[in-house]
Amino acid sequence: MSDSNTTVFPNLSSFILLGIPGLEEAHVWISIPFCTMYVIALLGNFTIMFIVKKEMSLHEPMYYFLCMLAVTDLVLCTSILPKTLSIFWFNSREIDFTACFTQMYFIHCFFSMESGIFVAMAFDRYVAICHPLRHSTTLTNRVVAKIGLGVALRSSIIILPNLFLARQWPYCQTHIPHTYCEHMAVVKLACTDTRISSYYGLFVVFFVTGLDVFFITVSYIQILRVIFSLPTKDARLKTFGTCCAHFCAILCFYIPGLFSFLTHRFGHNVALHFHILLANVYLLVPPILNPIIYGVRTKQIQDRLLQLFIQKKRPNIFSGFSGS
Template identity: 50%
Template sequence: MLIFNHSSFTTFTLMGIPGLQSQHLWLSMPFSSIFLAILIGNGAILSLVATEPTLHTPMYLLLSQLMVVDLVSTLSLMPKLLCLFWFNDQNIAANACFTQMFFIHGTSVVRSALLVAMAFDRYVAVCEPLHYNTILSHSLVRCLGLVALSKGVILILPMPVLLQRLTFCHMVIPHTYCDHMALVKMACDHTRPNRIYGLFVVLLVVGVDLLLISFSYALILQAVVRLKSQDATCKALNTCSAHIFVILVTYVPGLFSFLAHRIGYNIPPHAHILLANLYLLIPSMFNPIIYGIKMKEIRDKVAKCLCRGTASAVGPRNKTVSK
């Protein structure tokens, strides 16, 4: 058996989706469509928030941070995945592999932390509406973003560091990207520290963040129950609806993928890999759609931009006809 330590190897080989290698070209079509939808959707929301002064509010500033994280996560995954599907480019340098792993897992942590910040934003909007702008100042929003970023860096940085001390028995990764657990399973020597730390990060991020989000919504629900007006109740619930949908889109696929990876021993390998990819892509694809549908301000701005585009296209044509 060949054994590689961190000083002797230079590249890993990505297998892709085990059992479906012959279908990679066909699979590239839906993945390319998802990639394009993510770039257009998140880019459009970011452009809208950046160019419209009326959207420079705490909620939309936090939303723009979430869109940036979604783009970074997608760009860390998709270029190499599409090269693998289109050109069978399986090789990835060890340093590039560890870097990809850091960004993919790090952005997942940052996304979860931003959802906690957005839950706090919704709590203030519903429970302290008169003090909303005072409590959630632009400086606090920036601090929340920095805390989320720091959390991702601090929790994920030890993973590639711990991996570099391992000796690897083979260099073929049965995955489409450099996943932490996929790399750990390739090691020949003692991997308990890696496994324990990986589980610790998952439990800390998902457990603590979901607890904080649940606590925020428990306070929101308590405040909503006290409202005597049905219109006020509906308005308060509608204020939180987009964020609730984003939470479900983010955590449900992630928890399903996590449980399938650890207890779903009868699930085929290709299903595991497809779930792992969709867990990363689904939130990035649906977040701009959810906010575009649920938030009236975004719908109004998009409609306004479309009307401007239609008017500018029709205007010159009418001038030509009149001449």
């Protein structure tokens, strides 16, 4: 870009988030499902963590990983929704330069972290089904904690270069056509060659997400081999049911994310408002569906939820004698 046609902002203090260009008049209406989704995500994930904490029988590796997933989901949706709703409701579009890059970091870091947790959960299912006698000795509490720490460190470190690269570029524009500070949406505003950011972003996608999908696939191939080798149909269905919830959650996480990535990279003819809506959906859908999927498919969680509701509805037969 020529210097005569652009203005570089050397001391840029803030960006302007435009929301969903082309759908400005519908912002208030779009905020209704967004807000509803956020409330459902909060209630669902806090409920999962509460039940796992209270129910001693759920103090197992699978449910520890489920709590990690719930925390990650809460951070993901909270990273984008409050600011998005402030744009829709109050037209509060300005976001501080540092806040924008902090939001960017949290979004990509915790998305990567969620991918890593799915790998850990796949490994847990692999050991439980393929080597059941070694499950308790292989996945001890200490090992689970180390896996969780490793996933967090991997995501935190590998996303840092993206942040440092994006912060160093000189910016010629301040208006971001998005509801949050998505990495490529911000980098596109720079008035310099940012191919290194684009290449590193692709590296992260293929190195992190690609490897995670590969390990999950290998785990499930081994799991399916064991399931199909079981002697009876009932045994096969029962064993498959123990990992069905995890498999559904994986599909709900990777498919919208992959579709959004492909649309962003190759869907040049796709309408901008559609891409932005999709970019929100792939961060909002997993936090909503994960608690529902695991709540519906996991009998222990269902039983604990029923106990809570029964205790609340059960009348206190001694209440009439409180004054005696």
